[in-house]
Amino acid sequence: MKENAALCDQVAQTQENLVVVKEERLFLLRKLLQQQGEVDASSVLLRSQINNNSSSVSSDGITPKKSLKKRNSTDVSDGKSKPKRYSKATRKVVQLIPLDVHGRPIFPISLGDLTVYSLGEVVSDRLTYHSEDVIYPVGYCSTRVFASLRDARIKSLYTCKILDGGPKPRFEIASDNDLDQPLVGSSPDECHSRLLTAISSALCSLPSKGADFFGISHPTIQNLIQSSPGTRKLAMYKPQRFEVSKNQMAEMGVTPIVEEETDPSLGFAALHRHFALASSYRIKEEPNEQDFLALQELLA
Incomplete structure (x- = not known):
């Protein structure tokens, strides 16, 4: 019975150490993504992984409260020393x-x-x-x-x-x-x-x-x-x-509208629309329905 109790304590301590290591790994991942400018995406990934880890740990009867407090305190100190070299432009x-x-x-x-x-x-x-x-x-x-x-x-x-x-x-x-x-x-x-x-x-x-x-x-x-x-x-x-x-x-499956679709200096279809409006330029190939509708909207 004593040996069984000692083994249970050792398993519980190992699981707590595993939780701490997972939290440290997530914290390092978050710092790496911050350096790459992907803070929003990493925060979503971080929250989902923390929720998964916390749910899996709670099922074993262990709550990683100490490790969470330790990570939060580290985040506060990291926020104070965050470099301010990033451009002030809007996020792309x-x-x-x-x-x-x-x-x-x-x-x-x-x-x-x-x-x-x-x-x-x-x-x-x-x-x-x-x-x-x-x-x-x-x-x-x-x-x-x-x-x-x-x-x-x-x-x-x-x-x-x-x-x-x-x-x-x-x-x-x-x-x-x-x-x-x-x-x-x-x-x-x-x-x-x-x-x-x-x-x-x-x-x-x-x-x-x-x-x-x-x-x-x-x-x-x-x-x-x-x-x-x-x-x-x-x-x-x-x-x-x-x-x-x-x-x-x-x-x-959704692809955002890119600049080449509207800029005649970048896109082939946009260039043809520019010619058509500027000098009645006739396209050799038949325009598709999307180009025809766009042309109608510009001429309206």
Whole structure:
């Protein structure tokens, strides 16, 4: 009987230690997600896991009150020493993407007309490879569907790359029809401006949005780049705040409206609508019902 009682006490003590370890693991996870700017998503995950742990422990007759108090007191002290380096801009909404068993993104990442094949590597020892809002990782590669250089009425696939250009990064946009003759610039805006001019002189009035065309300013991609090694060493970059779309967490099949659907400098359909309204431009392909309704609303 004494041996049985001793074993029961040992099992109870082991279960209490297990509860403490789980709470510490959740606390470390929360701090990690805070550094990545995903506080809202992590809080939901944290509450659900704490509820699961507390329910499973209560069924064994053990209440982790001491560990909860200890975690809460640590949270208060952590709130006082929280770094204030984050940008004051509004939190950006990221889309859910497929992850592997280790939590790493599965490539290619498809985001509408944009497809990202590589995030590249962050260069932290040269100031020209980042700004306050955007990072230019070397080796970044993406593709985007847009109007062809040879015939703006048909689609073409453009490959966007960021290469090591020495003192400054080298930006390239190459059409699938002319891969050997890319449009080169010292900034993404310069590349994008050359592309619009090459397609049609009527597009010169459109503002250049090179970072958006490359995809490095897309919230989902920017969040992944910001989480890459070496980001904390960047002198000028101000980390952005991100949050997971609540609608997407509730309805996995819903895709939010992206800027490329309404911006003629980024989307193929939006570019055709711009031509149709500006100069009675006739599209070679028959527009679908969605484009026709959008055109009717604009003309109403």
